[in-house]
Amino acid sequence: MRNLARLRGFIQSFTRLIEHFGANEERIFVDGKELLSELISQGDWLPDAFAEPNPKRYQQYLLYCDPFERFSVVSFVWGPGQSTPVHDHTVWGMVGVMRGAEFCEEFALEYATARLRSKGTHKLRPAKSI
Numbered sequence: 719m720r721n722l723a724r725l726r727g728f729i730q731s732f733t734r735l736i737e738h739f740g741a742n743e744e745r746i747f748v749d750g751k752e753l754l755s756e757l758i759s760q761g762d763w764l765p766d767a768f769a770e771p772n773p774k775r776y777q778q779y780l781l782y783c784d785p786f787e788r789f790s791v792v793s794f795v796w797g798p799g800q801s802t803p804v805h806d807h808t809v810w811g812m813v814g815v816m817r818g819a820e821f822c823e824e825f826a827l828e829y830a831t832a833r834l835r836s837k838g839t840h841k842l843r844p845a846k847s848i
């Protein structure tokens with residue numbers, strides 16, 4: 719049995735954060751980082767079914783959607799070598815790596831040529847080994 723109380727506690731705390739500071743993205747990132755770091759420092763809460771890779775493409779599992787759609791919690795699972803298309807979230811988001819590693823390449827739009835220019839790649843790793 720998974721420790722769903724840990725996920726529930728994260729969702730409750732994040733909901734309170736959004737209710738109090740929903741217009742203050744800087745505060746959301748500062749406090750939200752602590753909450754997310756605490757959540758993903760343990761691996762006992764995520765059911766195995768929501769950590770299963772799909773052999774054909776990266777997989778998304780929606781774990782929670784706020785009833786007012788202010789935030790959601792999603793488990794993204796990549797198998798080795800899998801990737802996403804280049805994309806822009808257009809809204810704020812937070813990423814935490816619980817297992818393995820993710821390479822993230824960032825781009826800038828050059829308006830004069832209407833082309834994307836790579837700004838480099840960085841590797842995201844778990845804060846702690848689980």
Ligand SMILES: [Fe+2]
Binds near residue numbers: 805807
């Ligand atoms: Fe993304």
